[in-house]
Amino acid sequence: MSKKPRKIKKKGNATANSRPPLSPQQNLRLQQAFQAQTAGKLAFAESAWRALIAEKVRLPQVYLNLGIICARTGRQDEAQNLYKRALAIDSRFPEARMHLASAYDQSGKTEQAVSAYQRLLSDHPGMVVARYLLANLLKNEGKI
Numbered sequence: 001m002s003k004k005p006r007k008i009k010k011k012g013n014a015t016a017n018s019r020p021p022l023s024p025q026q027n028l029r030l031q032q033a034f035q036a037q038t039a040g041k042l043a044f045a046e047s048a049w050r051a052l053i054a055e056k057v058r059l060p061q062v063y064l065n066l067g068i069i070c071a072r073t074g075r076q077d078e079a080q081n082l083y084k085r086a087l088a089i090d091s092r093f094p095e096a097r098m099h100l101a102s103a104y105d106q107s108g109k110t111e112q113a114v115s116a117y118q119r120l121l122s123d124h125p126g127m128v129v130a131r132y133l134l135a136n137l138l139k140n141e142g143k144i
Helices: 024-038 042-054 060-072 076-089 094-106 110-123 128-140
Strands: none
Touching (some): 024 042, 024 060, 042 060, 060 094, 094 128
16 A cells, blocks of 8 residues: 655745655665664664665665664764764754764764754754753763
C-alpha cells in the first residue's frame, strides 16, 4: 500500500521540502536500515544508510542515523559532518541539531556546542533535554 503524496508548501516559484519520492527498493532499504540500527546491527545499518545516500535520497533522517552510528563507533568528525548535512536538508530538524551539539561537546568544541544548543532552543523552546544539557555544559565550564 503506497502513501499519499505530501502536500508541498510553495514559496514563490519554488517548492519547500521538494524531494523526489522514494522507490519501493529505497523504502525497503530505509525500513531495513532502521530495523538493523534498532537491533544493534550497526555494520548492516551503516551500509544501508550509505547506499541510500549514494542513491541521492535526501531525507535528513538518513544522515542523522548514519551520524549516530559514526558517533557510537568513535568517528565524531564524520558524525558532525553528517548532522550538518541533515541540517542542510532541514535546518529546523531538532534531532540533528541536538546530536550536533552533543558531538561538539564531546569533541571539546564548547562554543560551538553552546551555540548549537541555543539555536535548537530558539527553534524548539520546549526541548527540556536540550535545556538540561546546555545548563550542564555551562555549569561544567563555570559559566553559571
